[in-house]
Amino acid sequence: MHPMHEGEEVKVLEFYCGIGGIHFALKRTSIPFHIAAAFDINTTTNVIYRHNFPSTKLKESNIQGVSVSSLDKLGAELWTMSPPCQPFTLKGNRKGDDDPRCDSFKKLLHCLNKMSNRPRWIFIENVSAFHSTSMHSTLIETLNTIGYRIEEYMLSPVQLGIPNSRPRYYLLASLMEGPVHNEYVSHLYQYIDGVEECEMSTVREYLSDNVDTAYLSSDKVDANNLSIVEPSSISSSCFTKSYTQFLVGCGSYLRTCSGIRPFSPREVASLMSFPNSFSWPHQITQKQVYRALGNSVNVLVVSKLLERLLTLK
Template identity: 40%
Template sequence: MEGLRVSEFYSGIGGLHCAFETCGTKGKVLHAFDINTAANEVYKHNFPDTTVHQRNLTSFSIANHNAMPADVWLMSPPCQPYTRQGKQMGSKDMRAQSFIHLVDLLGNLDTPPSYLLMENVFGFEKSDTHEVLVAQLTKLNYTYQEFLLTPDQFGIPNSRLRYFLLAKRAPRALLDIGLRSRQSFQALKNALQFTIAPCDVGVIQTTIPGDGECFPSPQHHNYHYTTKADVGTSDESNTTEGGNPAIDVAEQTAEADDKNKTTIAPAKRSCDSPVVRERDPESWKRQKTGSAQCKALSHFLQSSEELAGDRMAPGFIAEKVVVQKGPVWDIVVPTDTRSCCFTKAYSKYHEGTGSVLQTNTEHSYVSAFEPIMEARRISNENKRAQFEESKASSSHTPAETHTQEQSQSQSQSETEPQTSAQSLVDGKEVPPTESDIGTELQTQSKAKIETTEETAADKSPAVAKGIMSEVPREQIDAVMALGLRFLSPREIARLHCFPDTMTFPKSINRNSAYKLLGNSLNVRVVSRLLTYMFDSQKEQ
């Protein structure tokens, strides 16, 4: 076979495969490995010439590698052990074990791969798994470079900051870009006017050296770059302030104290409060613009004809969902040059899972939602008051509670006839008869039914329908006039730079497609990295 032999680990729906095919290097992806049945089905549908292995990679052995040798390993291991919303267990997380196994296996192979590319979430670079990886690469005479890149650096109006690692095994090596990286970082620092810790200079790149199509991203301004030595006091670092124009809620940020190099995290909201989460109204009024070099979202949206012929095309979002969930959405219009990171929970959960499209641009979503946000604010204040009142009324001492119970019991015994099925005769307890038990059960059942009917009758529309009843009809009509809808799987795939030739088999529905795309990656970003890795040849 002419060209490089490629194995794709954690292959998903084939994002790494698409990236390799477009990077300009001769070769072929021969084998793909993933444990997800739906992902493998999509992969086979689009790449029938590649052998797909559905297996847990903890069982991948030296014999397996020898039977299907590869010059290139492309890897996108599970990100859950390293996400900032997770427990950040790193190598202790069971989902990290297969990747650690592959890293260990590298040291036992007679012919290890010459090239490696690995992708994961921002935060992996601070994990103990990262330490294991770079230690093994150094031991095996690989040179490597690390990157934090996001699609909006390549003209794509989407925020998806990810960690990438490239590695080459001796005698091949990546270019020595120490000086160039320092100059690049200094230029980036001057352009964005923020401080990067000196020890990070030349370690993690925020642009691809020599790539004229890779621009510095304003998104990097929102991150505090630290080394492993700085980590440990701030597991909650990089949490975002709602509505930041340069970053999405899922890619949460923090403010950095440049003087002390510490991270300032926002205060946490009590999780036991019944209050519905609300967005800072001022965040709605901020100008949300993407990078200047990004194309408008309209370049990635389906036409009305395409939507009409797409079985996965979503309709307009239901009225109740718009009113209840709209205030926490990131709403974009076709002329915007930005969108939030799309996760696997898109359309299922509403905050921080991806942007929602406003199709009618004649109206302002800010002015349309402000009355609803005000109604939610009032509702939350009432709920807080009720919650605090409930806590105060239940905070009696045990002695007070016992005294009250005795008083209530005595009062009841003096004023009410005994209704229990257990009766007394001459001071002795007499077992109840079947008739007594039946009568009591009927009484209890009747009381229960009456209480249920009474409760239902007493429920106000606000209790029964929530926020819907608190908003006037004309205000509901105003938000519905925005024409809000979720982006279609095809539109998200385009933002991820998949070609339109990549399709989903009929067995995959829209929600499954959202999950699979949320677990995928940006094809263009990886393609540019592969081009750089294969082109930057340097013999040691």
């Protein structure tokens, strides 16, 4: 159990909230929480976020504009962050912390350093390649200096029995009481303590009955080295924001008796452990949903990590 008193809610700031994957993950835990504010600059994902969480205060602004005093005043106990991964992905320019898309994350680290009312817990998610960047070194150094104990993970949903690959880097940090004498030792956990290995489920369990995605023509299938899975498969490849725009390397396609088709946005959401209640307004296109999901998280994996984080003292 997390060390909160009965009836108390954990006050959360959800940075880079996107479509709210982390909000859904918190809802899956037993943690009583209240999101004091969510932040994202993207107008499309914000429409989807508001549709799912109409009563959460969502700030549609650049995170770079936050100040030490405003964060101190908010006094949140948990910060969740999934900063932009483009500076670190193997497919990107890999400029790392020289990429201006890191500026807001650097600003948050600067604020953490200067704050007097720091969050007790921090959760960070990013692509696997983040772990070997100078931004990662800066992050660890900052957290270590100001007294956070750190646990790092490299996990994919397949480890929890979900037939979808999404290897990601996760960091859990908890503020220690008293003088700082923690020595950072790099260790990436490949499992979550206390979470038992699950039996693999098949892709079939994530399929919808009425799907209106078009079948691929045979010349498209033949000309490309597609990742094709079947309902009985126990794996599928990671869905990225470019799924269906580019055929190769952006997620698997499904072989059915009528042909080969993309997974529908709803099916992708299910493979990413979003609940059935997750939805989007009619003006949002399929392409926009694929894009938003491709940038999001596996809700089950994050929920298990958040449960773990709140047990850390």
